[in-house]
Amino acid sequence: MSKPILAGIAPQVVVSDAKKTAEYYQNVLGFKLIGFFPSEVSTAYVMLKRDGFQIHFGGAEDINPHINDRIRCGTPDFLIWVPEIEAFYEEVTAKGAKIQQEIMQRSYGREFIIEDCDGHWLHVCD
Template sequence: MNPPKLAGIAPQIVVSDAVRTARYYQEVLGFKLIGFFPDESECAYVMLERDGYQLHFGGANGDLHHNDQLRKGMPDFIIWVPEIDAFYQEVSAKGAKIRQEIIRRPYGREFIIEDCDGHWLQVCD
C-alpha cells in the first residue's frame, strides 16, 4: 500500500476586507475567484486560485497579523514561479507594489510584493 500524498495546500490569511483583497488578487496577481462564504462581505471568507494553487482569506474581526511584525524581513507566504521575469513584468504592469526587486540568492532568484493588506509575498523561481 502506498502512503498517502498531499494533493495541495492553501494558506489562510487574515485580512481587513475580504472583498477588497479578492479584487486585488484577481486584478493585480491574476487569481480567479472560487467563491465567498457565506456571502460577499468584508468579513467573509474568500477562496482564490491560480494555476491549480489556492489562497484563502478571511475578513478580520480585529487586529491583523503580519509575519514581519514578529520576525523582521519575513514574508507572509512564498510562491514559486519558474518564469519569474515574466511574472514580475505581469504584476508590475498591473500596479503591484514591489518591496524588493528581483535579486539572486544562493537558492535562486526572488522578489517581494506587498499586497493591499500589507502582507509580503516572496516570489521565487
C-alpha cells in the same frame, strides 16, 4: 495500501476586508475567484486559486492583520515559486503591484518581494 499523498495546501489568512483582498488578488496577482461564503461582503470567507494553488481569506472587522515581518524582521508571509520570474514580475508590476524588493540574484536563485493590499509580503522565487 499505498502511502497517502498530499494534493495541495491552502493558507487561511485573516484580513480586515475579504472583498477588497479578493479583488486585489484577482486584479493584480491573477488569481481566479472560487467563491465567497456566505456572500460577497467584507467579513466573508473567500477562496481564490491560480495554477492549481489556492489561498483563502477570512474577513474580520476592526483587526490589524498578522504580518510576519512585524514579528520577525525580514520574514515574508508567503513564498511563491515561479520559474518564469521575469514574466511574472512584468505581469504584476503592469497591474500595479507594490514591489518591496526588485528582482535580485541570491546564491539559491532569483527573488523579488511584493507587498499586497493588507501589508503581507509575497516572496517570489524562481
